[in-house]
Amino acid sequence: GESVGLHLPTLSVQEGDNSIINCAYSNSASDYFIWYKQESGKGPQFIIDIRSNMDKRQGQRVTVLLNKTVKHLSLQIAATQPGDSAVYFCAENKDGGSQGNLIFGKGTKLSVKP
């Protein structure tokens, strides 16, 4: 079925390095793509989103890239900090008129080494 998946289940980086988390999606009709961060014992926290008519969007220390040709989404975290250690999920929303129907990927666990 249609789903959002992730290439790597775990990622370990050195503090201060840049991190890149990847995601593949299969539904060309999805309108929004979102990255969430989930720390242990907490609910997912919104990081950044990008609409399907965009290729790139930047936030504070984060950049999301969308490549519709190969149906690929990535999250880049600049100068990764220990506080960035968490599980990162990509998600897609097929219907902008329905907020809740998000399809999530399996998640990538990011570990930051001091």
Add this chain to the structure above:
Amino acid sequence: KAGVTQTPRYLIKTRGQQVTLSCSPISGHRSVSWYQQTPGQGLQFLFEYFSETQRNKGNFPGRFSGRQFSNSRSEMNVSTLELGDSALYLCASSLEGRGGQWDEQFFGPGTRLTVL
């Protein structure tokens, strides 16, 4: 502004029982969604409510149901609990939800349900 709150935070039930989980959205938010999170299946959409109406439903059996009240608070119910229903149940709220524009979803901390 207070975040999304969910009660209870932890719950232990036995097979065959039923359970009701509660979610209070951020003040002013009208859309409430529920998700189930398990290690095997990840985060899966259960249903979404807007203005007391179920607007969307995921692929879960009829044992899973929900409702939304006039103050936007929402409850979900699981009847005839099975071992596989053990999961973290997450509630998320968003401001509006119409007009083709996606609004950020704010998640609560979840309710950890264990079925024995």
